[in-house]
Amino acid sequence: MRSVELEFRAAGASAQEAYERVRDFARYPELVATVRKVTVHPAEAGSPLLSDWEVDFRNGVLCWSEEDVFDDTALTITFSQTEGDFETFDGQWEIRADGAGASAVRFSAKFDFGLPSLAGIIDPVAERVLRETITDILRALLDQEAN
Helix, strand or coil: CEEEEEEEEECCCCHHHHHHHHCCHHHHHHHCCCEEEEEEECCCCCCCEEEEEEEEECCEEEEEEEEEEEECCCCEEEEEEEEECCCEEEEEEEEEECCCCCEEEEEEEEEECCCHHHHHHHHHHHHHHHHHHHHHHHHHHHCCCEC
16 A cells, blocks of 8 residues: 655645635645546535545546545544545545644545556556645645645
8 A cells, every 4th residue: 555645834824724725625626737626515514525536647537536524623634535446545634733823734645556466557656646736736725835
């Protein structure tokens, strides 16, 4: 199983502001060209959100559906693929205060395509694409440089 972790500091956004921006998944296609489509299905209060994703990958498109659990107190978003192109794909967004009026966003994810014979070829590319896409999204959302 492959993993991706990155930390992003936003000097001009409080933790609450950064959390509100990150949780607005439907806006992601406006921010970066590699995210083709995100469909967010409304959830009942206290229930997980369901979202469908289409993201450019090499010469094709990765598609998956995920369950998103928002913790508005802890400022975390936990996600887990429910169906799609990955064998498994899950992770978390964590947002915390990082100085006066600043915040830090930590993204972590683990994924597996379930193709052991191709893992050495596909997994490093997927890791790079995921890291670049998340960095681009966070730069667009928070207008800062990643660490």
